[in-house]
Amino acid sequence: KVWRLNADKTVTPLPDAPVGVGIQQMNVVADPATGNFLAWGYGQFWELDPRGSGTWTQLTGSWLPPAAVGNPASPNLDGMFSGSISTHGVVMYVTCRIQSCNVHLYKHAVGSGTPPPSPPAGSFRETEVASGLVAPTTMAVAPDGRLFVAEQGGRLRVIKNGALLATPFVTLDVNATGERGLLGIAFDPNFAANGYVYLYYTAKTPAVHN
DSSP: OEEEEOTTSOEEEEOOOSSOBSTTSBEEEEOTTTSOEEEEETTEEEEEEOSTTOEEEEEOGGGSOOGGGOOSSTTTOOEEEEEEETTTTEEEEEEEETTEEEEEEEOOOTTOSOOOOOOOTTSOOOOOOOOOOSSEEEEEEOTTSOEEEEETTSEEEEEETTEEOSSOSEEOOBOOSTTOSEEEEEEOTTHHHHOOEEEEEOBOSSSSBO
16 A cells, blocks of 8 residues: 655545555665655566556566666565665666675666656755764754764764854864774754753774774
């Protein structure tokens, strides 16, 4: 079964998938290039346009992924993971067979497909809240409304009332090589009373470790 959650919080039932979806069936992923959903498996490729009453369209010919992408459904039952990469408008498929894995990227040809639906007016707004951050890695909103931003080099920055504070909340001596550094932020469940902030980072001593 497939449903669409609407902006007014109502739910609209959509047409059933042409074939089964789920574990060891068809793999489903959102296509960032069109706003539609792609379903792949059993050697079939389907696209669901979720607008209106919903429409399934079978994609054939050159639309089909290459054989190396694999088949998560019968008879192959390949291990397949997929995800949308919105910054590049592509879908990534990761297929694993025993100890061998491969990665493929899928993108609609220029000018093809259906453009994604526009959000209702006023639903989304892009606003710059801070500048001058150096290699930010993650952020978290504290219960008191402050925005904490981790910098890979070890500084924990704070944005309060829309302004980046000049003094870091704390500066840690971290190993920031490659993907190491200050990487995670969490707040104590009793933060309002104790103010505890927990950080995940790469320490230099006694040996490099997280």
